[in-house]
Amino acid sequence: MKILVKLGGTLLDDAASRSRLSAELAAAAREQRMVVVHGGGKQMTRYLTERGVESTFVHGLRVTTPEVVDAILKVFAGTVNHELVASLVAAGALPVGLTGIDAGLTEAVRLSPELGQVGKPVRTNAALLDLLTANGYTPVVACVAGNRQGEIFNVNADQMAVSAAVGFGAKRLCFLTDVPGVKGGDGEVIDVLTSAAAKQLIADGIATGGMEAKLVSACEALEGGVGSVTIAPGATPGVLAALLRGEAVGTRMVSE
Numbered sequence: 001m002k003i004l005v006k007l008g009g010t011l012l013d014d015a016a017s018r019s020r021l022s023a024e025l026a027a028a029a030r031e032q033r034m035v036v037v038h039g040g041g042k043q044m045t046r047y048l049t050e051r052g053v054e055s056t057f058v059h060g061l062r063v064t065t066p067e068v069v070d071a072i073l074k075v076f077a078g079t080v081n082h083e084l085v086a087s088l089v090a091a092g093a094l095p096v097g098l099t100g101i102d103a104g105l106t107e108a109v110r111l112s113p114e115l116g117q118v119g120k121p122v123r124t125n126a127a128l129l130d131l132l133t134a135n136g137y138t139p140v141v142a143c144v145a146g147n148r149q150g151e152i153f154n155v156n157a158d159q160m161a162v163s164a165a166v167g168f169g170a171k172r173l174c175f176l177t178d179v180p181g182v183k184g185g186d187g188e189v190i191d192v193l194t195s196a197a198a199k200q201l202i203a204d205g206i207a208t209g210g211m212e213a214k215l216v217s218a219c220e221a222l223e224g225g226v227g228s229v230t231i232a233p234g235a236t237p238g239v240l241a242a243l244l245r246g247e248a249v250g251t252r253m254v255s256e
Helices: 015-029 041-050 066-090 126-134 157-168 195-203 209-223 239-244
Strands: 002-007 033-038 095-099 106-110 118-124 138-142 144-146 152-155 172-177 192-194 228-233 251-254
Touching: 002 015, 002 157, 015 033, 015 066, 015 138, 015 239, 033 066, 033 126, 033 157, 041 066, 066 095, 066 138, 066 144, 066 152, 106 152, 106 157, 118 157, 126 138, 126 157, 152 157, 157 172, 157 209, 172 209, 172 239, 192 195, 195 209, 195 251, 209 228, 209 251, 228 239
Parallel strands: 002 033, 002 172, 033 138, 095 138, 106 144, 118 152, 172 228, 192 251
Antiparallel strands: 106 118, 144 152, 228 251
């Protein structure tokens, strides 16, 4: 079965958490054809803050100036990606670190002028992902994309994951995050959430910022043909194996 796992950057910031997740990913990769997409927002904000650059967000997306483009290459494609790849190697996997720029893996278009070099993925090249996974490798993709004119775009990691999952033909998309799942107005985690209900959470101002972006992405994944989308707590030991066994963990998204 083809699966795609998206890891939030917060889960990768701690060496122990990164090592545990790598062991879980490596175990899953021995049984499934798996692609990993990762973020790194916490690391990016820290990197920019250390250099006196203030981070500005619009609807959960980071405004990306030329200075920030340079940072995403150093942080997302550099440190975060390679630390995860090294950890996966130690866990016995055969990871291949990539960005959407490599071999034109994921093409994007500019999302809006107010966001600067923020891109919206429009297609992912399934051939490269198929080639790697069919031969036992695990693609590990940083959330950086490009276009055929050579531009570089900062891409929301959830959107990157959806584009890759749709292009790859993944049957399951698992968002492993630093929260227990999607919470309703009462603060409780919702076990099963329809696309319509997710959009209502956004309209009511309950799901905002990063969760708003995640829910929009999850709805797009379902519309794009991904069979199952789950938003689950990545800090819970054994979470990936539990999800693959079909256990109820976090919030499972369904079309209607």
